[in-house]
Amino acid sequence: MWCYTFIISLLLINYVNCIDYGSYKHKSEYVTVREGAHMFYWLFYTTAPVEHYTERPLIVWLQGGPGGSSTATGNFNILGPLDLSLQERNYTWVKNFNVLFVDNPVGTGFSYVEDLSLLTVTNEEIAQDFVTLLRGFYSSNPEFEDIPLYIYGQSYGGKMAIDMGIQVHEAEVQGFLKSNLSGIAMGNAWISPVDSTLKWGSLLLAAGLVDQEGYEHIQTEAREAERLFNEGQYVNSTLQWAATQRAVFNRTTSVDFYDILTKMPVSAPDTRSAIEQARDMMIYDSPYVSNTERNEEWNLGNLMNTLVKELLEIPENVTWGSQSDAVFDALRGDFMKPVVKGIEKLLNETNIILTKYNGNLDLICSTPGQILWVDRLQWDGAEEYRNAPRLPIWEDNRLEGYYKSYGNFRFFWINYAGHSVPRDNPAGTNAFLRDMTSFG
Template sequence: MLLLLLVLTILSQHNVLGQFGEYAQEYGYVTVRPGAHMFYWLFYTTADVPNYTDRPLIVWLQGGPGGSSTGTGNFEILGPLDLSLQERNFTWIKNFNVLFVDNPVGTGFSYVENLQLLTTTNDQIALDFVELMRGFYADNPMFEGINLYIYGQSYGGKMAVDMALRMREAEEAGTIQSNLRGIAMGNAWISPVDATLTWGPLLLAAGLVDQEGYEAIQASAREAERLFNEGQYVASTNQWAATQGVVFQRTTNVDFYNILTKMPTNQPESRSALELSRDMLIHNRPYGSPMNDPVVYTLNYMMNNLVKPALGIPDHVVWGSQSNAVFNYQNGDFMKPVTEGIEKLLNETDIIITKYNGNLDLICDTPGQILWVDRLKWPGAEAYKNATRQPIWENDKLEGYYKAYGNFRFFWINVAGHSVPRDNPAGSNAFLRDMTSFG
């Protein structure tokens, strides 16, 4: 650890010109509302092209809500450098310009001057995102009109739906010069009740619980559903967290992000079920990982002690310090689905709608995704259901399956949990190429 910190310190001293690492980049703040400031970090593609704008712009959204794209998404999943500051050979900037956004406001390096300015609904998040993108295009006009794709993981996938609606609305009104061509929802929190109700069946089928454990999980999940149906949305969120607690107990602490991961059996008792669930989602780390886990500690250290001074982040901003509040302010919206928004996009736009899922994920499990997909009401619904599922071959390996009709497609990705781009880069290439023609 001491050697790693020494290396990090040396590298940070070489970033005095206002960037972190050797990759071409831009970053900045956009005031999306008075007192609400959002941070973005753009990495230009390293593809061998005459101009950066010969390749599309991809926005990456982390989950949570409260998970940092500039931190977790960048250094842990698909950015040019990993947590050891080693080059990542499957980074997305090899083919795309990638814009990491700390979203919703209050996440990562984004901040509000008063917590009352935090968002409470998905639509408020989307409206802030449109303002963020207006500011981004003002700072980087070269990207106006360039194909734009939004990729969101977990809660980021949920946010992407309303963002697409608001972005298309702004494009049609002529108030933003973007060219949104598609969104991708990766292991996304689209229909939370469906996801929660399928935890038990998946765990039973995988042999991770017995019948008694299955029934205990389902009883708790059905209570979350009941509360939701009665309009008790905050109580439903709390019951969802309690259901996670039942799952942990009955499985001896299964990893919600990959059911095959071997996990420690100890369960911290100093925090509530909701706090434990919140911390897992914000940090994109399995339940049971202590908060001083070396990987989490290194990311916090890097962002606050190396990245922050290198990029000239204001002294008063502490990376991640408002993330818990971001999650808490969304409690009333957390369990609400966004399937109506997906139907609106399918019925009224030509935007490509991609759903991809790592088959080893539990929290946003594949069975729960299929339930809401099969209920979608759009002209191509029956044709999609009747379409043949095709295999995904990459380098002579079966990486998963896909099914598509019109502008909707579903990708099942093998040997991958919650963070598909990190767990199975080869499988990820399939849905990247399908949407963008690159990858």
């Protein structure tokens, strides 16, 4: 379906809300990636001052979770044209790029499976579906085949992006897919989960958010998650990771895992199990999932299942987010597995740019946890990267962070940002966007 200017109104409690995309041209479509498995994308064409939108790159945005919706959270919460107040976002990426939001894996957001047995259970299966999704996308939109393609994944989306990158590149080489994959970005990404978990305690201790006793308690729980993983008990390691989160909540009186300078708003005892609490935090991009929002903002689920569903003509039998919990649960055995070897493969065998960016206020995918696996990378430029200078990032006379690079790998430390850097620090975000794409 093609969408140009759409205004859809809904009368709610004596006032009218509507979605008005004005000059933002967009398109949405389903791609059947396997029999009974249907993946959904929502494309926004750039409004950059160019003669044709194909003069700008195509960026795929992947949300985390697994089970987090790109078309909802990535779009309305982070970088799409409109925010949750349905007002225009002045730093939307659509001003510089064509942006493709994908509800991935199948079962996420508006993507759905006809039977839950069709959900993916490994990162490799997720990547296979993504290649099929891209084939469907390029079949409908062949004008994008030759322009640079960049995959940006946040949190678990960054983990998924690595195997996607490998399989997209292989499909390009084999002639199975005509695309131009040029870069992959991992934003506060779940690359090496054990490393991330082991650094929670030390970051909290350094920030003064726990005392020595609290630190030792958290580390004991984290080391147990590591032990279970090393023994190959991957599902139990995931459950223990959730228990470690619960220990952090208890010892910090509910620090926000996505920004250590804030606390979770807690209005009632949390009756969810540790794994349910952790799952909800990963899927919904917040450690605290509330049924009420500020008066001027939409509840994301209500918005997607009313105005957006009508706008995009989603099938009546599809409910946004209804299978998201099942998506997370299906991947429990894969959740704690790292993708570091995949990064090494991409660095050693391709010219694809790999960018690691991290908001320094994040806890769940904290910068110290990222540095652990980065320093262990085995690739041709590893020694040169270690010896490369760490340079400041200045934007409008403000120090937004630092970066370090060699060859096709770079690391960006971003100040004034937590888990979601594009939302928290748009100015700092411009630095790594320009580095990879020349725009931003």
